[in-house]
Amino acid sequence: MSREAKGIMVNIIRIKENKKENILDLVARETTFTILLNQKKLVTLNCTPEKYKYLGLGFLYTSGILRKKEDIVSLEINKKQGLMDIRMEGTSLLPKDISSNNLWLGICQQAEGEGNPFSFIDTSLKINPGLVYSLISEMQERADFFKLTGGVHSCALADKNGSIILFSEDISRYNTIDKILGEAFVHDISTEDKIILTSCRITSGILRKIITGKVPLIISRAAPTDRTIELAKRAGVTLVGFVRGERMNIYSHPQRIGI
Template identity: 35%
Template sequence: MAEGIVDQTDEIVELKISRGRVDVQLSKELPMGKTRIISTECRSGERKIPPQVWMKLKKQIPHVRFTSQTIMESIKNLNSSAEIYRRTGGTHAAALMDEQGRILTISEDISRHSAVDKVIGKAVLRGLDFKEIFLASTGRITSDIVIKAANVGIPVIVSISAPTDKGIKLSKVMGLTLIGFARGKRFNIYTHPERIILPKNSAD
């Protein structure tokens, strides 16, 4: 779902796992342009996105709002709950948060892409509504991460790290709110700040 290949779980007919390879049979035919091998390895995280894909994904982004306190609370909860990341600094963590900044589901992986894929998959299995929650991550926010969020309708991405230039541009075009360097009591809003409710005396 994060790759935009399937829209719902009942489209998956069969799944086989063997020697590190996963084969998935779907109930529908895929256009040749969508047929590709998905790797779990760390990548640069940037790829070209056709304009028609931008427009399709843009329609899925809901207009919800979260407070700045919620954003800061989410990062605090992410850091305290990502045990391997906290102990070693050698993994990435991703979590889906509710309107209070509480963790709904969390995953860790050596790849930031896989951590996001896992957390989205867990949310799908639990039947969570992506339009009412947001994604928090420890990794850089690239265009690939933005696409994963947009594919399922996540409106806001928050990271303790930096976004890339392409990640910012794509978020702006698709109407997704992108927040980086969320640390302590500060964060940077790069796109669509209207979703974040700031204190009246805040200059950030």
């Protein structure tokens, strides 16, 4: 999608070195995207207006609602209205109140409360520190819209050979994860030996999505929370943060970063 579709020019006053000037500046466009599930409104997301299909299916997948493609009976997307109408079979994990904007978190909590904790991620994936630094650097290089606006988050899916397979930007850090995992879901890209790269702070909500997506390693330029670290330890996820230059912090399962 072009930058004109994702952004809009606005008149601003810029002050620099005590000098004021009126200029046009590019800012990120924000729109709403509503998911209808079996003819009922499920959730409305605020997002960057692109990759609606991946966002919608990624949201359903990381929420635990959508498990396999065969569950989808029909799917229609109206880009102009910002609407996805999906009909599915097997939606037993839906909470009673499906209008909640915290739906995905509610489903995760409900599943854990019913004795269905996340499966432990066990994989032989191992990479060296140099690959960590180069992958983060490449993700930043690809973040063209962030460079123009400073108003979006970035996320990527990479393999152990150092190739970035998928990339997304969005005003919401949660949406970037959903777009990546949704695209992987649609195109049958295995994630069990892959790496998630992100520019954002890693919250437990972000990590829950990654665990549901079965990704064993997440790397971020930012920091995690204490709850995120504990969850990563329990789920078998290697959590790497504060990647700057040739420095990083490893918070859980360090065996996947070879020294």
